[in-house]
Amino acid sequence: MTRRFDLHTHSTASDGTLAPAELVERAADAGVDVLALTDHDTLEGVSEAREAARRRGLVLVPGVEISVTWQGGTIHVVGLDVDPRAPGLTAGLAGQREFRDWRAREIGRRLERDAGISGAFDGALALSNGRLVSRTHFARHLVASGRAESVHGVFRRFLKPGKPGHVPGQWAPLGEAVSWIREAGGQAVIAHPARYPLTRNKLRRLFGEFVEAGGVGLEVVSGSHSRDDQVVMAAHASDFGLLASAGSDYHGPENPWMELGRLPPLPVGCRPIWGNWRAAA
Ligand code: AMP
Ligand code: MN
Ligand code: MN
Ligand code: MN
Numbered sequence: 434m435t436r437r438f439d440l441h442t443h444s445t446a447s448d449g450t451l452a453p454a455e456l457v458e459r460a461a462d463a464g465v466d467v468l469a470l471t472d473h474d475t476l477e478g479v480s481e482a483r484e485a486a487r488r489r490g491l492v493l494v495p496g497v498e499i500s501v502t503w504q505g506g507t508i509h510v511v512g513l514d515v516d517p518r519a520p521g522l523t524a525g526l527a528g529q530r531e532f533r534d535w536r537a538r539e540i541g542r543r544l545e546r547d548a549g550i551s552g553a554f555d556g557a558l559a560l561s562n563g564r565l566v567s568r569t570h571f572a573r574h575l576v577a578s579g580r581a582e583s584v585h586g587v588f589r590r591f592l593k594p595g596k597p598g599h600v601p602g603q604w605a606p607l608g609e610a611v612s613w614i615r616e617a618g619g620q621a622v623i624a625h626p627a628r629y630p631l632t633r634n635k636l637r638r639l640f641g642e643f644v645e646a647g648g649v650g651l652e653v654v655s656g657s658h659s660r661d662d663q664v665v666m667a668a669h670a671s672d673f674g675l676l677a678s679a680g681s682d683y684h685g686p687e688n689p690w691m692e693l694g695r696l697p698p699l700p701v702g703c704r705p706i707w708g709n710w711r712a713a714a
Pocket of ligand 1 (some may be wrong): 448473500534566568584585588684
């Protein structure tokens with residue numbers, strides 16, 4: 434029996450809408466055998482998810498999705514099978530969340546000053562359940578309060594570079610994020626590589642630096658990848674000796690086009706990142 438993997442998901446510990454235990458329940462119902470919880474810049478949800486996974490008999494891979502600033506833009510690096518108590522990683526993530534707190538207030542100030550929208554920070558904070566505030570919470574708040582039609586529309590009109598609520602990221606450098614993951618015993622994977630606004634050459638420079646830093650994986654199959662993206666990324670993975678990962682980037686049942694446990698198999702020729710995992714046996 435081949436096992437079903439989903440190695441990129443979010444819970445209410447970051448910008449997902451299901452609690453960690455609810456996420457695990459839903460994944461188990463969907464037939465997922467090995468699930469990684471990879472919240473943005475936090476490991477807060479891992480222990481609850483682990484408990485639930487033990488009850489339902491699926492394998493929970495402790496993970497995280499680290500925001501990285503690379504050449505002025507933001508890249509996401511997933512850490513798989515990290516030790517959630519590793520001191521370098523937990524300290525690094527605490528620093529990321531400090532920037533997040535400041536940035537959230539700054540987004541609120543700019544939306545008020547440049548778009549005439551008041552109360553956005555408080556609204557986003559209320560939706561974050563006292564956990565970290567992400568741009569997704571701003572987007573959901575602005576939709577709920579009638580400022581925009583859709584979450585995507587909020588990003589386009591208010592949060593993207595050049596828009597009133599855009600605050601440039603000051604996230605970890607690539608090499609630091611990779612070394613936090615490595616020191617925590619994990620495997621570093623570039624998330625949804627087809628989603629970055631980078632030319633082919635720039636993207637390959639990123640992969641080169643990533644490998645140099647000790648990164649080992651590329652998310653070849655992602656909920657946000659087309660069939661063509663998968664083929665292109667499989668070729669890059671092979672060129673750079675990177676292992677292939679697969680994750681839905683699930684954020685909750687509100688996005689019905691991206692469900693848990695519905696990922697296509699890796700393209701032929703990929704070396705799966707779970708190749709030598711005991712959990713995969
Ligand atoms: P943050 O880490 O707070 O900057 O927020 C990044 C998150 O915003 C991503 O992980 C996505 O969940 C979400 N996001 C980014 N761009 C879009 C978009 N165009 N439409 C919907 N959600 C988006
Ligand atoms: Mn997200
Ligand atoms: Mn991401
Ligand atoms: Mn994600």
